[in-house]
Amino acid sequence: MSKVHNFSAGPSILAPEVIEASMEGIRNFAGTGLSVLEVSHRGKEFVSVVEETQATIKELMNIPDGYEILFLGGGASLQFLMVAYNLLETKGAYLKTGVWAANAVKEAKYLGNVEVVASSEDKNYSYIPKTYTIPTDADYFHCTSNNTIYGTQMKSFPDSPVTMVCDMSSDILSRQVDVSKFGLIYAGAQKNMGPAGVTVVIVRKDILGKVSRAIPSMMNYQVHIDKETMFNTPPVFPIFAMLQNLKWVKKCGGVDEMQKRAAARADMLYAEIDSNPLFKGNVEVEDRSQMNVCFVLTDESLEEKFNAAWKAAGISGIKGHRSAGGYRASMYNALPLESVEALVNVMRTFNN
Ligand SMILES: *Cc1c(COP(=O)(O)O)cnc(C)c1O
DSSP states (O other), X not given: OOOOEEOOSSSOOOOXXXXXXXXXXXXXXXXXXXXXXXXOTTSHHHHHHHHXXXXXXXXXXXXXXXXXXXXXXXXXXXXXXXXXXXXXXXXXXXXXXXXXXXXXXXXXXXXXXXXEEEEOGGGTTOSOOOOOOOOTTSSXXXXXXXXXTTTEEOSSOOOOSXXXXXXXXXXXXXXXXXXXXXXXXXXXTTTTTSSTTOEEEEEEGGGSSOOOSOXXXXXXXXXXXXXXXXXXXXXXXXXXXXXXXHHHHHHHTHHHHHHXXXXXXXXXXXXXXXXXTTEEEOSOGGGBOSSEEEEEESSGGGHHHHHHHHHHTTEESOBOOTTXXXXXXXXXXXXXXXXXXXXXXXXXXXXX
């Protein structure tokens, strides 16, 4: 099989050695002679996987004391609801920068009052609003660090007067963030952390226990914290595979190195989009994402020709999301620069 350049938006590319190490765990887990698929999550071998995964996330992201790290099911989408369940008493404040942010707003409304402090829906989510005020009577402020579908990214975070909550599903571990600015960070693993099936929640303990509603057990962060993220059977294999990926990130040089690689990939592709008259970007330049690069053809009649050319070059997964159209090249941590070179090469030559 020839090399596939995997630009999938998620679940997304993992390094070959991460896939290899995950397969080895399926064959023979931690020397037990058993598969990681068939052992108790409460056995000492798997408990130590959970602890090592938490410790590695803490180390890679420089997480201060006072935070807990949970591995939950239900995807980032369940967090839209769970955040509100646990934190919304008077009002939740939301920055609406895309479809995922809009879904977070929608779910929070099941629990109470929501104020959208700013939205970029007026221009098809092609920019990040920057002039807004976070109300001091809100229980929390929710934002989305990277808008996977539209290709915009928050380059900085506001100094929030209330607890800041962030959906970092699609750029976690790709750049340094100051975790101490946030009360809660969550991320579906399948974009930059591992395979689908586990969602990472990083929560500062002191923000919990302040709402008056009764919280069902599975929805309650404190219940999961009290049971060391094993209130019920956790997603065992996704956690194991995620650990292989975290070890790979660490071995490569950590988040600093991931940030350098992301910048190199993004600079290369945006430079081509900006200099090649056959293409143009469709979001505000200063808000461009380093993870998901969205662009369109300037002449739509070239679509078939371009599609045939990138497919022939072994490129996979660059068709835009159904709600954005055009093209989207998702360039997560494990995507080699040579895959970006292959795409750029096609963009330069397909119409010759
Ligand atoms: C993919 C994605 C989601 C949805 O994640 P699920 O795990 O499928 O629920 C939410 N937010 C962002 C920013 C995403 O990229």
